[in-house]
Amino acid sequence: MDFETGSQLQVGKITAHIDGKTREAEHYDAIHDPYRGDVVGHAPVSTARDCDDALDAAARAKETMAAMPGYERAALLRSTADLLAARSEQIGYVMSRESGKALRDCMTEAQRSADTLRLCAEEAVRISGEHVPMDASAIGAGKIAMVMRFPVGVVAGITPFNGPVNLSAHKVGAALAAGNSIVLKPSPKAPLCVSMFAQAFIDAGAPAGSVNTLYGNAIAPQLVRDARVDFVSFTGSIPVGKLIRDSVGMKRVALELGGVGPTFVHGDADLEAAAKACARNSVMLAGQSCVSVQNVYVQKHVYERFVELVCKEMDTVRFGDPMDLSTEVGTLIDENAAIRVEKMIASAVDAGAHLTRGAPRRGAQLSGTILTGVNASMDVVCKEIFGPAMTIQPYDAIEPIFKAISDSPYGLQCGIYTNSLDLALSAIRKIRTGGVIVNGTSRWRSDQMPYGGVKDSGMGREGPKYAIRDMTEERLFVLN
Template sequence: MQVAKDRIYSPFDGRVVGEMPLATEAEVEAAVGAAVASFQTYRRLPRFVRADILQRASELLGKRREEAAALISAEAGKPLYDARGEVARSIFNLSNAAAEARRIAGVEIPLDMDGGIFAYQTTGDGGARIDLSDMDQQALVAGSRRVGLARRFPIGPVLAIAPFNFPLNLVLHKVAPALAVGNSVVLKPAPQTPLTSVLLAEILTEAGLPDGVLNVVHCAVPLAEKMVRDDRFHMVTFTGSAPVGWHIKSIAGKKKVALELGGNAAVIVCADADLELAAARCVRGGVVYGGQYCIGVQRILVHESVRKPFQESLVRKLRDCKVGDPALPDTDVGPVIDQRSAARIKSWIDEAVEAGARIVIGGGRANSIVEPTLLAGTKPGMKVEDEEIFGPVMTINSFERFGDAVSRANATRYGLQGGLFTRDLRQAFTALEDWDVGGLMINDVPIYRIDNMPFGGWKESGIGREGTRFAMEEMSELKHLVINYH
């Protein structure tokens, strides 16, 4: 029987990067069955075995880093510089998961904190106390001779559904902690970028991961939804768009769900900010990888007293960005993932202009490449203000009062990360109190992320947290043991 295959195309020039077998319903069922069966043995492996597998995988990826970077650049259209950065982060992600696999531990729960089991007597001042003079001391000691131990255990088979924009590292944000804590995984990579997941699975197998523990399934949406509904999975972890994420939650049943969804990140630039630093970081955060970051810079709010010099610096830096072939080492901005996405981004720019916004720089499109674009005079109600652009487009507006800037930055249904440039710690802590985001970066932009950080959002940006240790906690359950040693 001939196996159906999907061709994977380069977003930049349309060339065929490779082919990926399209899983049938029987093959999906076999993958789920393998994950269920392998979990029963993998969960019982000593932690040092799991750690050693992950550490070897990190080292093997290090040896194949250029191969991995070239593949990411080809199938995701990511500039080679950024693809190499993703591979470097992935090497760390694996080694950090290995370290966390060794050190994650339970805690002792003190059980002698409440004296309610003992007899109290009323004191003259209306209080109460244990009468130690009359009470049997042995009974008091015996009542305290209990110890509580809370330990974490793997939750069970995990369904991981990954996005296209980080086809290696965001996959590892699901796979590495799941393996570290003792879970098996069925991985559904993004349809545009499955080849990198195959490479990762190959590396983990070479590192010693037992058969059936990681299963890569490239399948149609109906089969993916069937897996989401499947009660043999104990958890679904998804990164992608908000509509898809909340749909997954609605059909997942009683299993645990972790969602890393969209953003509409804002940056506030105060009058006391380092304007050159702020401009450089905003350009990096707004147009890197074609702006296809859920934490990319989308809205910039700058104090009116420094608006002109800041904007001039921003435009100079945008003009200096090299746009083109992602395979070239000096390319800053390559294509977005496909021409349909490019057409959508361009239509949002055009709609904003028709509604009164002004193009400061950029605004053009050629096939799947959208020029780095800065829009001024945008207003709430425009898609470029209210929705997630997921393209190399930023808006810029002024503010007079800091509180108004925080309110406008916060006036979105998303709450992933934000950035604030200021030397005033009072403003930093005020923003922390009033701005509902999962992460606030002071004197940096929202794309700042180190892979062991807790990462996740408020509001419609998702539920749960990633970052190796935090994801391991999401992917495990507590058991509490109480021992009475009287």
């Protein structure tokens, strides 16, 4: 691979991984570079038979994985992490070409994925239960009881295009660490780098059938409904998450869905730090993150100064060719996504919002957009933008906004900048959301933390320790 001419990179055809072997397909979809428009590679379109074979393989492999000692699972994950780290440059180039993400972010994601697997390896040897004090009652006295954790079996993992490798690492790493097998289906918009990710497990010696990949959306309903699947882990949109939840019956699920990125800036905060973080975290990855900063609420007496600082910072962000290492923000995933965001912005402006920053769309690329003068009924406020755009809204009283967020359908993460401990604690206690980040934005995330939402924003948690908890089941052991 010639890294000096990375913009000309061609991947060719990738194949599915089923039962430790590669599988060719009858049909392939072309994967296009959203910045240049040329074909980067071709991904298979998996069939119902492919899905059936992958689930058969995973069902066989779950016994192997369950019997594998924790230290061996940890060693497998560390070996895979080493391969990912060594291949991070190649994976980063492919990810940037197919997704339009800035190359620097893609290389960082590949390295971060290796770290995620290492965190999973550490948790593979820490899976524990608890002793139940049976002498708390007369009927239990003299008995010994323990709650033990066992792998659920077969995990179906479905990942999006915005963090294709690291989100795959969270699902595959946790599944294997817990002693499960997995069938992974990545987004058809970013499948090439995920194929390279899966290959690292094969090369590291993962047991046949423990890691299987399928491609395309057609087989997704079959995958999640199949009786051989014991657990479904999905990251993506709210509508699809609800379809999955309604279709899986009694299966357990982890759903990481959308949000509207609320972040507060109180008058006692460090305005410069808050403005810089809000500006950049609204546009990084072209705003295509479930927790991207979207709605910023600023105390009225510092509002004008804050808007000025955010605009100043936004003007320094470098948008452009994703393959240029000096570029900080590339494109959206495709032109249709950019058009959708452009229409949301135009609709807000038509309804009276002020376009404080923003420029015309160029293909799949949008510049950083700042909207002021918005109201709560506008789509850019009450619906997920999933693009490089933010609103800034003044407030007199903060508590009513806390309540409005808690009463809304969304509840992923919230940020608040303040030097008041009382206000920070009030936010944590009163905002119904999966996480409250104090002196940070809604977009802050570290891979070991429990990450996820409530209400329409999802259920369950990612983060190795917490995903492993979800991907195992409790079993009570009583000794009479």
